[in-house]
Amino acid sequence: MAQEQKFFAELFYKKATACCGKSPYVTLHPMSDREALMTEVSLEVLSALRNLAREEGIQIQALVDEALTDLIEKRRLAQPRPHVMGAYQASHEKYAELYQKLAQ
Numbered sequence: 001m002a003q004e005q006k007f008f009a010e011l012f013y014k015k016a017t018a019c020c021g022k023s024p025y026v027t028l029h030p031m032s033d034r035e036a037l038m039t040e041v042s043l044e045v046l047s048a049l050r051n052l053a054r055e056e057g058i059q060i061q062a063l064v065d066e067a068l069t070d071l072i073e074k075r076r077l078a079q080p081r082p083h084v085m086g087a088y089q090a091s092h093e094k095y096a097e098l099y100q101k102l103a104q
Helices: 002-020 043-056 060-077 082-103
Strands: 026-028 035-037
Touching: 043 060
Parallel strands: none
Antiparallel strands: 026 035
């Protein structure tokens, strides 16, 4: 079964590339700022993603978009995300005296 799926995926890729002259794995949507992206993930990750989307009542693409945005921000900026720093600052303000005693 897996070999059959791989065969058809390769056949699709070859035909789409021959026909269009570009990869079928990224597709531009006309009149939109979005593109379709074809990728593979483990069954475990996909199952968890589907469950999370179902629990939160949102589409998988929204979770993928959020995850990729977080990854890009984390890698590009190499800094903590703003909400993390906000939580840290709030904690520091609330427990500043305790932190000073612990540091001694």
